Amino acid sequence: MNLFLKYTVITLLITSCHSEKSELKNLLKAPKVIKKDSVELTFFKNVNILYQGSHDDSSPFLRPYIFNGRHLYAMVRAKPKNYLILIDIEKGKIDKKIELTDKEILNEGISTFYVHSRDSIFFQTSNTAKIILIDSTGSVISRFETSSNHDFVFPSFLPHHIGYVDKTGLNFYCTISPVGFLASLGTNDSISFQGVYNLEKNKWVKKYGKLEGIMKEKDDDFYPPDLSLPYNLILDDKAFVNYPMDHFIYVYDLTSGNLMTKLPATSEKEIELSKPLPSNLVNDRQEIWNFRITCSFYEPLLYHSDVELFTRAIHLPQALKTDDGKLNSGAQRQTILLIFNKGMELIGEQMFYNGEYSIHGATSMPNGILLQSNTNLKDTVRYKVFHFNYKK
């Protein structure tokens, strides 16, 4: 009897483990989608910006953000102080340098920022979780301490984790990361990763967006830190939460904070995401970096307001090393850009070759994409502008 009981318990444990793992396995495979092919992205023009000191393998303009479809804001690392640069992309000229004088912003190093208007630029500090509002001269207008008990941080040290302020100017929307999450990277399905902070009341009015999909099912296995945190795109009264390692988009109602639906936002090609890394490698930086070099992952969901289209890119897998024994730089990486209509139906997909669609190199424009060139010249930073067109 005793033996029978033991056998039953062991069988139950094995089958329950198996069903969890097979759920993850299913989620890693892209769902079938049908493309209603009608829109493509076409090259429009080069933008070459003269900037002394730039070199050929990376852009000095970090965390680029386009305001009003024309003005590119970016952070520049410099001594003695980092600064913001404002570039007119129609003219291809630097308009202005905004000195950053606030010690808390400067101590953050390079971080993301959101431009609400020329005189309202919102920075987030990562570890102290503050929102700091500056004007066009770099002077601090307001400072909001959002985590006095230090229970979460802002992932603003990662590209594309950018806050957003709605039209009322009162609500600040952003992703938050519970303290300890980035160290263990395990699954925590009871904590919200999105928040709405009311700038007038100086308090959080909503926290929502618990981990979903692959990130929920992966248990204690993990993905690299920058592939573990969800992105968020706010549009009208909805939040489109999307993960680097998930084929679906999770749509939340911002009034209630409830998950309304999940929508497949992937290629019609057969794509399978990599299994997460085992938890015993969580401190192995090289294994984590190697995984990131070889795996497929999604860029954040972008919205293009003039044409009411979404885009999302997926980088395809590549070999760890090249023939010369070096780690693969991505110079031959292939990336698929997926184009969706407002109902998240796939209406176009386009392959980019040879690292042309660089990792975190795309910035959303109202009618297209600004793509950082992977071949800069000395003292020139190069971008390419692509526009949407209906297929003829």
Add this chain to the structure above:
Amino acid sequence: MKKAAVNSIILIMMQSLLFCGTKEGCEYFDSMNLYFANTFNVDLAKFDKTKALYFIPLESCENCIYSNLLMLQSVQTNNLIIVFVGNNYHQEWDILIEELRGKYNCFDDYNKEIYKYESGLGKPLLLKIKNGECLGSKSIYENDLKEIKNELNQL
């Protein structure tokens, strides 16, 4: 029966100790050799005495880099080589780094070439070599600094 099983386990453990191929932290040594040859035109095999190669990723976490620089300033050894990775954007570190340059043999990897090779670099990294062989490597956490200082002083 039980005794036989225990003996087998001990035998397997002894075998694994004898035949484990790579010393701790030496799994990327081939790649490191390639990095030094390609980036600095340096053959690591030419260092016949025990040398400590200390990699400082200048653009990573501010506080931990500063405490590593301070620790290195207080070390007394002739067998330390520092590799500065990336650029120093902190004016207040300038004097400290210049002092280290005067005291030790230093290499500058401004373009962060090291990230094109497997190295295990994330935190500052200590790699010990002798006669072109890897003696071990480890990432340096802030709590380790006192112990590392003693280790370097004994080189």
